[in-house]
Amino acid sequence: MIKMVKKMSKLAIFMALGFMIIQVISDLYLPTLTSNIINKGVVKGDIDYIWQIGFVMMGFSLLSIIAAIGNTFFASREAQKLGKKLRSEIYKKVEYASNDQFDKIGTASLITRTTNDVNQIQMVTQMGLRLMINAPITLVGASFMAYHKDPKLTQVFLVVIPLMAIFVGGIMYFAVPLFKSMQKKTDHLNLVFREGLTGVRVVRAFNRSKYEEKRFDGANQDYTNTAIKVNTIVSFMIPIVTLIMSGTNVAIVWFGGHYISTGDLEVGNLIAFMTYAMQILMSFMMLTMIFVFIPRAQASAVRINEVLDMKETVADPIHTQSNDTTKAASLVFEQVHYRYEGAENLALEKIDFQAKRGQTVAIIGGTGSGKSTLVNLIPRFYDVESGSVRVNDADVRELKKHNLRQQIGLVPQKAVLFTGTIRENMCYGKPDATDEEIWKALEIAQAKEFVSGLAEGLDSHVEQGGGNFSGGQRQRLCIARALIKPAEIYAFDDSFSALDFKTDAALRKALQENVTESIVVIVAQRISTVVDADIILVLDEGKLVGKGTHQELKETCATYQEIISSQLREEEIA
Known part of the structure; x- marks a missing residue:
């Protein structure tokens, strides 16, 4: 993956990072403004203050939208440019590869590497320039803001985050190897499909259509079973995370209500804290999703690099001899x-x-x-x-x-x-x-x-x-x-x-x-x-x-x- 990152534009990465930081800061400041409206405006009945902070919130929301658009633009453009560059490099490498190297990898695998594997790299690149930047910054920022609102309530995360890490880590442990195996199964599926198409006249001549259908169905079913299995495992993530997030909200309201009743916590701060808690958990889940897709992209990167790192076995000599075309052939x-x-x-x-x-x-x-x-x-x-x-x-x-x-x-x-x-x-x-x-x-x-x-x-x-x-x-x-x-x-x-x-x-x-x-x-x-x-x-x-x-x-x-x-x-x- 490191080789892939080096192919990316440093300016585009810097711009995507800059816009994302602006977006995260704006998103993190909005819950604080909400708590201020409740604590200083609603509770005290200060309508002017509510309007004043409301306009400020609209400004930060607009800034967040603009920053998100900017980040998405640079992330998407860079991901597509990287995909274009990889496809071009693979194609050029194959064009100049020796016949031995071409035969070794095979046409079906080269097609898969140029399409499916490059798409995996593009997707993770775009996710990386968005979620991989957004999630850690939001996680740290929201944690700091939540602690600033009420240090005692942050103790809830000492239970919630390890619990989420255990469940999500278990899902990743079973899902990642299956994601990797899907790449090889895609190769095999393309191989069978391509052979069936290119040899369709032979298949018909020998009346072997049923046999080829069974052969394709076997490869297709193998890929489908793996895909169903891995998606079934990953599907547990959303309900588990939702359950944990809901439990976190209940815990925060339970303890927060007690602190409000004793006068140790204001209502606005509790609402802001709940928002920061959701940002923390969502950031943690986004990081987890990234680490699910990274192994797939890593497997694709290895396969792409296998082509790009092929050494030219039939290479031009360092010191060439001139071919005298004036001589008789x-x-x-x-x-x-x-x-x-x-x-x-x-x-x-x-x-x-x-x-x-x-x-x-x-x-x-x-x-x-x-x-x-x-x-x-x-x-x-x-x-x-x-x-x-x-x-x-x-x-x-x-x-x-x-x-x-x-x-x-x-x-x-x-x-x-x-x-x-x-x-x-x-x-x-x-x-x-x-x-x-x-x-x-x-x-x-x-x-x-x-x-x-x-x-x-x-x-x-x-x-x-x-x-x-x-x-x-x-x-x-x-x-x-x-x-x-x-x-x-x-x-x-x-x-x-x-x-x-x-x-x-x-x-x-x-x-x-x-x-x-x-x-x-x-x-x-x-x-x-x-x-x-x-x-x-x-x-x-x-x-x-x-x-x-x-x-x-x-x-x-x-x-x-x-x-x-x-x-x-x-x-x-x-």
Whole structure:
């Protein structure tokens, strides 16, 4: 929580504190004015004095209202600014986090931390700038004023306050751990809900709607049971405090009436004392409520700091090497080993090859052989364990990530489109792209025909994730988006999988004719996609078991031969 406080404006805290002090002083002085009206005005029948003090009370009440508005304004504004800053910092941190770190926390948890956890911090910040300032000052001030009115009656608090502390402390003891567990249960609920939404087509295809409903109901019921339990426990607080406050009033009236009958206490002072007693008990209850919510906010702060304190595992080097773009494009893997965080076995082992400008490198292999992992090492989404990846004769670890990725056009395995228009998605690779450049890229990607057939052309709407396009159309649009960007290396991570053979062949032919100054890296499952590549890499369980042209591998690589025989007929192989 201390880290969160440091992010707040010192001026706003000072202003909120100043207004709250003014409000508390005004509120504390009003009961004294009331006692003066009764003792000196009502009892003596002095109407002028009553009017005089009445106007003074109105002035202090107005001052209290203005101060409360000022305090609320600065407290609310600062809480919202802190929330905005935290959300921005979390988002920026996640954007620059390595893939390992992103996978470790998970999407559902990151959403919860950015929304629910930040809201907890905002709420406690606002409460802190109001109640956390108001309650202790009022508690001390009201205690002093009550003692000043009648020292003997203050002995009532020697019984009342410890009694309230015992009851409220017991409630907190049982409630706080449940509040903390609710944060984790919220994570799990969001995870199940998100999986159900993103995988709704799979759920329907396998007729598993009932199963997913039960799964969600289980997570929902778990969260609900915890929420009911903690709110039931907390609900005892109000009636207990009300009972104690009512008992305090009875005790004050009982003893106060006795003191009035003996002439030791004036009626006005008794009324003022009762008001101060209520202020003391209410302040104590507000402090208690704050200490109920602080552990929840503390748990949220820990979760937020876990994201903000993530150290960048794939960071820019202190001394960067310039990437000479005047050189002919080159890509070199030198004895590369890579292991995912926490994994026992290597994901890639002894990967060694090089490619030059104008060459096409194809990567083929079974599922889980490390094809996508290899491609992800080129833009440095991960860092190698040993060996090196070199782009234009520079080790990628010695280049700024921005400069490195500026030279790479990547089409990921999952075709991702953003909500907006086709033009906006195309300009993602090159913000100042002209319509002519966009249409050219669409033509190479074999997407021009279906885009031009749309009523609004480049201005056609793209729904979330590109849901209003087929899988093949999404892939072609993603390929076009990458091609618009001038790059030294174009990497296609299994980006042709949803294309039919005719479109696949036409796209590869267009790439050969139009992308002649760059290196093209293609991850594929089909032999027909890789057959014309200059270099074919055959992976098996992370190892490079074959390297060469189609004709060479057909004669020398057993794994490649198995892939061919599984996809082609005997007469086609020849």
